[in-house]
Amino acid sequence: MRTAYAATSSKLRILGFHGVEDLERFGVLIDAICDRYQPVGESEVAAALIDGVPLPAHAVWITFDDGLASTFEAGPLLAARHVSATAFVCPRVLDDGGWLWFQAAQAALDRDELIDVDGTPLTLQQLKGMDDVSRRRVHDRIAESLEAQGVESPTPVTTVTLGEWLDMGHTIGNHTWDHPCLDKCSPSSQVDQMRRAHRALAERGFRPRFFAYPNGNWTPEAAAEAEALGYVGSLLFDHRLSSVSGDPHRISRLRIDSDATLDRTLSILSGAHSAAFQVVAR
């Protein structure tokens, strides 16, 4: 592990979290990360990508996807440790609330409800693999059923909360309007998803500079649109250490849970876990 640590000091690690389940435990995790790695924020990564400004050795960038309420509760904890994090949000549920499709599907599955097409049951993974138009039809049915049963959708995050997040030194990125898997969308709907999210954030005074592909699913159309919108970079979810010298709209990221054990976290950060993951994935 020590050898991997030294050998990969010039690599950037981008950690991709979602929600933060247990703040205290997450604080311990962030402390352990800060002991061994050098936190960098969006602006340093952007400077490295645009102007080739070198990143410090053992650089780590903390990111969160989906804009969950619990993510923003971790803002003060990160700021107190001088960590500038980036949250990738879907404006569809900003202020108004409601379900992102995978949250509704999970809520239905948790209630032992059958998600099906013509009687064939579907898993979350199978939903991700459906073409987007069909997947939306299934989602509408699920959301309707949850509403009829009075199941509450997740706590909405507001523009005010995002403003407070920025005031703490963190940043906001684009994660599409409502989180479809872009490789299952038509080219025009991919562009629409990204532009609509960009506009909604800009109207609220935010200036997103990075994009994160929902589920990490890269497409050439989305990469081109990120470039057209003036984004500095776009993030995958491929569980690899990152580099700032390759394609800026295909930047690797390590997936991690906020309640991961210390051993697992350090293994993921070392790159050893990443190499093992790639072998398994092959």
Ligand SMILES: [Zn+2]
């Ligand atoms: Zn996501």
